[in-house]
Amino acid sequence: MMRENSLNVELRTEKGKGANTRLRQSGYIPAVLYSHGESEMIKIKKQDFFSLFRGNVSESVMIDLNITDKKKDNDHKVFVKAYQQDPVTEELLHVDFYKTTLGERIHTKVPVEIVGKSEGEKMGGILEVVERELEIECLPNEMPEKIEIDVTNINIGESIHIEDIEIAGSVKFMIDEKRAIVAVLAPKAHVEEELLEGEAVEGEEEVQEEQEREEGEKAEE
Numbered sequence: 001m002m003r004e005n006s007l008n009v010e011l012r013t014e015k016g017k018g019a020n021t022r023l024r025q026s027g028y029i030p031a032v033l034y035s036h037g038e039s040e041m042i043k044i045k046k047q048d049f050f051s052l053f054r055g056n057v058s059e060s061v062m063i064d065l066n067i068t069d070k071k072k073d074n075d076h077k078v079f080v081k082a083y084q085q086d087p088v089t090e091e092l093l094h095v096d097f098y099k100t101t102l103g104e105r106i107h108t109k110v111p112v113e114i115v116g117k118s119e120g121e122k123m124g125g126i127l128e129v130v131e132r133e134l135e136i137e138c139l140p141n142e143m144p145e146k147i148e149i150d151v152t153n154i155n156i157g158e159s160i161h162i163e164d165i166e167i168a169g170s171v172k173f174m175i176d177e178k179r180a181i182v183a184v185l186a187p188k189a190h191v192e193e194e195l196l197e198g199e200a201v202e203g204e205e206e207v208q209e210e211q212e213r214e215e216g217e218k219a220e221e
Contacts, residue, residue, distance in 0.1 A: 116152035
């Protein structure tokens with residue numbers, strides 16, 4: 001199930017592009033804590049945030065967030081709802097947290113993790129992961145950190161769908177149950193061979209049709 005972690009943050013009063021730039025230069029990430037239409041501006045030390053996620057920001061990690069310079073209502077159960085990165089440097093520019101409420105179902109995305117090597121791959125097939133993450137709905141205390149999919153027993157031409165995945169507790173997938181998550185495709189060489197054979201047959205048929213047309217024209221003369 002979910003991995004729980006703690007994160008200390010501070011309130012921030014300044015806002016705007018210039019203020020956020022100064023924050024980043026001083027080793028902080030500007031952030032916002034949201035809950036039911038309300039919001040609170042906070043800042044996080046970059047070192048603390050990256051120690052928590054080890055470089056891979058995920059929406060499926062529940063966090064015990066503590067606002068250190070606030071006396072009341074300062075401890076919250078949250079998860080990362082969204083984040084922004086610089087498209088060139090990949091620097092983390094901003095983080096949005098969402099505060100959960102006990103008993104209230106939440107929507108989030110959970111990464112897919114493939115387990116094992118399929119029988120189809122052993123025979124030369126190609127494993128294709130169609131969905132790298134899945135949207136789910138669940139209670140905060142039952143949010144899985146990842147969805148593991150065991151591909152060991154699938155062969156070439158077979159796939160695993162949403163309806164094939166076992167889930168526990170309050171977790172519900174917000175996607176069509178017939179949707180394929182992973183599949184094993186035929187070997188590329190085999191596919192190309194079939195395409196070439198198809199093109200050859202099509203070419204032979206065209207030649208034969210041309211010959212028949214010419215013979216018909218001669219017969220009419």
